[in-house]
Amino acid sequence: MRALLFFLLLVIPANAEPRARCRELGIAPGDYPPGRHNAITDVAGVTVGHSTLIEGDSIRTGATAIVPHQGDVFRRKPPAAIAVGNGFGKLVGSTQVxxxxxxxxxxxxxxxxxxxxxxxTLVDRTLAAPGNESVRSVNPVVGETNDGWLNDIRTRPLTQKHFRAALDDAYGGPVEEGAVGAGVGTTTMGFKGGVGTSSRVLPNEAGGFTLGVLVQTNYGGRLTIGGAVIDPPRTQANTGGPPVEYGSCMIVVATDAPLSARQLKRVARRALVGMARTGANFSHGSGDYVIAFSTAETNRIPYEGDAVTRAVVVIDEARLTPLFEAAADATQEAIYNALLQAKTVRGVNGHTAEALTPDAVRRAISPPPNG
Structure with missing residues (x-):
């Protein structure tokens, strides 16, 4: 299925400028290199799937699934943590995490x-899995942003089939970005927002670990790249355009580093640093959340076990700083990728969110000519 690509015909103008990821424009936050795909799927075992729903002139929405590992997640639970930048949102399952x-x-x-x-959908899938016949409690984790400026959100158009499709579509390798899945109807700092991803690989002396980030961007502020502020266009199509003052962001951080839940919370907080660098304002009405998890097999928590104690290995606390840096840098880059990969979208009530163009970024970050 891979995200129902037919929708591209509805959102890309015929003369649209080719899209670019930020590294193609010379923007590479931080010192650590990205992984092979510069995506959250560079963390071994992590997969991502999208389900996109575009109907008529008013439905612009979808779902994105992040699967932590390829076993039974319920029976082999990854350690995880959540950090909150601003809590005006509906992160289902957060208190139990x-x-x-x-x-x-x-x-x-x-x-x-x-x-x-x-x-x-997550509950039904877990209860139906082999071995879970006697399970009576499941803690699904669902994040959200409000795409109601482009999408007729009050109709609640998504059903379980759309969420099943996102889960079934999950795969490794390159991740589709921009106006796809949960990013179809989002806007960010006056531009079209979307889904973006990035990764970092630490040097051997720092453990050689991989950290990846995926974002769903829908927040307010003034877009800042390379120290330059880039304001949204004020063309006729964008007069009264998407809001720049409020919104939300979901950030998912995955790493193969063996971390405890407490350490993961520390890493998660640093992802918010990367979001801040992009010009986010963390407004009153924003729901800005980070979900961080470790894929280290030795640290997975069994659903059932007879032992009274459980041995785990974690990184020494004083060695966490490279992971902090990686989380901030990869988040910043993932957000830029979400914006740069998004296409202009027209939605409910004729609202139009214009894409950030590579040329606009080049003009902003290029030094002025001499003289």
Whole structure:
């Protein structure tokens, strides 16, 4: 299925400028190199899937699934943590993650008013899995941003089939970015937002670990790249354009580094540093969340076990700083990729969110000519 690519015909103008990831424009936050695909899927075992729904002139929404590993997530739970930049949102399952420090389902991202259908899909899938016949409690994790400026969100158009499609579509390798899945209807700092991703690989002396980030951008502020502020265009199509003052962002951080839930929370907080660098304002009405998890097999938490104690290996606390840097840098780059890969989208009530163009970025970050 791979994200129902037919929708591209509806959102890309015929004369659209070719899209670019930020590294193609010479923008590479931080010192650590990216992984092979510069994506969250560079963390071994992590997969990503999208389901996109575009109907008529008013439905612009979808879902994105992040699967932490290829086993049974419920029976082999990855350690996890959540950090909150601003809590005006609906992150289903967050309190149990905070309490127990673990994930027990994949993560689904979607729009604000469809989180309950997404949660039900994760519960149904977990209960139906072999070996879970006696399970009576499941903690699904679903994040959201409000895509109601481009999408007729009040119709709650997504059903369980759309969320199942995102989960079934999850794959490794390159990740589709921009106006796809949970990013179809989002806007960011006055531009078209979307889904973006990036990764970092630490040097051997820092453990050689990989850290990847995926974002769903829908927040306010003034876009800042390379120290330059880039304001959205004020063309006739964009007069009264998408809001620049408020919105939300979901950030998912994955790493193969063996970390405890407490250490993952520390890493998660640094992802918010990367978001801040892009010009985010963390407004009153924003729901800005980071979900971080470790894929280290030795640290997975069994659903059932007879032992009274459990041995785990974690990174020495004083060695966490490279992971902090990687989380901030990869988040910053993932957000830029989300914007640069997004296409101009027209949605409900004739609202249009114009894409950030590579030329606009080049003009902003290029030094003025001499003289």
């Amino acid at each position: 905070d309490e127990l420090g673990q994930l027990e389902t994949p993560i689904l991202l979607t729009n604000t008013l469809n989180v309950w259908e997404a949660a039900a």
